[in-house]
Amino acid sequence: MSDTSIAELENISNKLKLHVVEMTYAAKSGHPGGSLSASDLMAALYFRVMRHDPTNPAWEDRDRFVLSKGHVAPVLYAALAESGYFPVDELVSLRKMGSMLQGHPVRGKVPGVEMSTGSLGQGLSMACGIALAGKMDGKDYMTYCLLGDGELQSGQNWEAAMFARQNGLNNLVAIVDRNHLQITGNTEGAVGLEPLPEKWKAFGWNMLMIKGHSMRQVVEALEKARTSSRPTVIIMDTVKGKGVSFMENNAGFHGRACNDEEYAKAVQELREVIQ
Numbered sequence: 269m270s271d272t273s274i275a276e277l278e279n280i281s282n283k284l285k286l287h288v289v290e291m292t293y294a295a296k297s298g299h300p301g302g303s304l305s306a307s308d309l310m311a312a313l314y315f316r317v318m319r320h321d322p323t324n325p326a327w328e329d330r331d332r333f334v335l336s337k338g339h340v341a342p343v344l345y346a347a348l349a350e351s352g353y354f355p356v357d358e359l360v361s362l363r364k365m366g367s368m369l370q371g372h373p374v375r376g377k378v379p380g381v382e383m384s385t386g387s388l389g390q391g392l393s394m395a396c397g398i399a400l401a402g403k404m405d406g407k408d409y410m411t412y413c414l415l416g417d418g419e420l421q422s423g424q425n426w427e428a429a430m431f432a433r434q435n436g437l438n439n440l441v442a443i444v445d446r447n448h449l450q451i452t453g454n455t456e457g458a459v460g461l462e463p464l465p466e467k468w469k470a471f472g473w474n475m476l477m478i479k480g481h482s483m484r485q486v487v488e489a490l491e492k493a494r495t496s497s498r499p500t501v502i503i504m505d506t507v508k509g510k511g512v513s514f515m516e517n518n519a520g521f522h523g524r525a526c527n528d529e530e531y532a533k534a535v536q537e538l539r540e541v542i543q
Contacts (some may be wrong), residue, residue: 272316274483279543280350281311281483285511286538287346287359293526295363298371301521303343305506306414308481310347313412322352329415331409332398334383334540336391336542337391337416337445338372345369345378353380362521363377391415396428399440399499410494412441418450421459426471433472440499441490442473445480447508449519468501486519501541512537 272280284307292298319333325512327531335344342362349356354368361367368377372386395413402409415425415448427459432440446464447454455461469476474496478485486504504525509515526534 271318274487275486275543277311277316277483277487278308280315281307282511282538282542283350284343284346286535286542287349287356288342289512289526289531289534289538291342291345291359291362291369293531294360296332296525297363297523298342298525299339299523300342301449301508301515301518301523302337302416302445302447302523303340303346304510304512304515305480305508306340306343306445307346307511308483308486308506309414309443309445309504312483312486312490314347314351316487318412318530319409320351320380322348322380325353327399329407329409330409332395334391334395334398334411334413335373335385336395336413337388337419338385340414340416341369341371341373344373344381345428348378348380351380354378388416388419389424392425392428392432394519395440395442396432396435399432399437402439403435403437408439410441411437412443412490414443414445416450416486417444417446417448417461417464418455418458420444420461420464421455426467429468429471429473429499437499438496441493442499442501444501444503445506446503447506449508449517449522451519451522453519465503468503472498472507474498474500476500476502478502480506481510511541 288303320330373381399411515521
């Protein structure tokens, strides 16, 4: 944990956004939309809230992070690089032959990646196992798991939710990136999720709802979750593609990189807000 200020975190988030745009443009593929909606969270986690050491990724007492929606690997890689796990220059090798930065995170390939993910719906179950292991080992580390909202249409998440409550995993925090869009469009047009807050409450979780692009609310919710007597879910109301005007609320950028003209505009917009 650190004392990084809210203003500094907001600036870091904008840097992560720029990396996401540059990485996916260089790869000519990837998932920028959901990466951008999660950038504020990632800045808060890696630069303020989580206990971790880039010089010792295997530190036994580190907090753990599981990226269940593994397709937004670009924002995780950006956070890891900016934290010092590997050189920032590596980021533009995303999805290239021989690169350690695969399209989805692979444990053992990238320093700081806790779990191989990408098959949606499985990350929370993995996070439950990590949190339970911490309890059994007498460790005080926290386990954080980022879920996509469309991903909650998978039933395994709710089995994991039951398991977490039954086993008293108050060291587990699930964060839902509620940007309301998935690859096919609006989540409610696929398999409706609402009333989402009431569902988590019914499963016995401590439920917090926040504005996911208010850095102060993100930090306060994450810090509050550390003191809960139950597993905590933070539902973040976010905007897919946040920070790039033409990407915002645009499902088309779920899994498409910018073309040359879009890239120039996105980079200009982001560089204007980076201090």
